[in-house]
Amino acid sequence: MRLFRLIAATVVVTMLPHAASAVDLPIRKAGLWEIRMTVAGVQTPPTAMQHCTDETTDKEMASGLGPMSADMCSKNDVEKTATGYATNSVCTIAGKTSTTRAEFTGDFNSAYTVKVSSQSAGAAAGAPRDSTISIDAKWMGACKSDQKAGDIVMPGGMKMNIKDLQALKGQKK
Numbered sequence: 001m002r003l004f005r006l007i008a009a010t011v012v013v014t015m016l017p018h019a020a021s022a023v024d025l026p027i028r029k030a031g032l033w034e035i036r037m038t039v040a041g042v043q044t045p046p047t048a049m050q051h052c053t054d055e056t057t058d059k060e061m062a063s064g065l066g067p068m069s070a071d072m073c074s075k076n077d078v079e080k081t082a083t084g085y086a087t088n089s090v091c092t093i094a095g096k097t098s099t100t101r102a103e104f105t106g107d108f109n110s111a112y113t114v115k116v117s118s119q120s121a122g123a124a125a126g127a128p129r130d131s132t133i134s135i136d137a138k139w140m141g142a143c144k145s146d147q148k149a150g151d152i153v154m155p156g157g158m159k160m161n162i163k164d165l166q167a168l169k170g171q172k173k
Contacts (some may be wrong), residue, residue, distance in 0.1 A: 002011040028137075029109040029139055033070070033138065034137065039131065046136075048155065051151070057162070057163070081103070099118065100118040102115070113134070115134055118130065
């Protein structure tokens with residue numbers, strides 16, 4: 001269950017909306033991206049997932065239509081850095097507040113890397129919980145014939161579509 005939460009958090013971090021920011025992250029090249037996640041201090045092989053995207057889907061995810069929105073994040077800033085981009089966010093999910101900094105480097109056409117540092121309130125007596133995640137993304141080519149834009153194939157083969165998460169979010173209200 002903890003691994004699933006980490007994967008879900010990674011998916012969310014890589015898709016934070018940036019509509020309110022003066023700087024936007026670049027849109028990724030359309031096609032199939034392999035995303036490998038390594039969690040600092042965890043002695044397991046990197047977790048790999050695949051994400052099929054196109055320009056429209058990436059733009060939707062980078063706007064308020066993405067899975068994270070202003071009602072969940074009190075802060076969500078993007079800045080251009082000397083080596084790429086950085087995001088700083090404060091979001092509350094399931095009653096837990098997390099402060100996250102993600103530093104992006106690469107070209108968003110063939111490969112990029114994200115270093116994520118997060119501090120969140122833990123379940124045990126409100127103690128802070130720090131985590132560091134490294135994400136390496138590589139463009140693999142065209143999406144597979146059975147994939148559509150927004151599809152994410154998780155470890156073990158579970159497939160979900162990021163647009164379905166948006167629809168579920170709308171049903172909560």
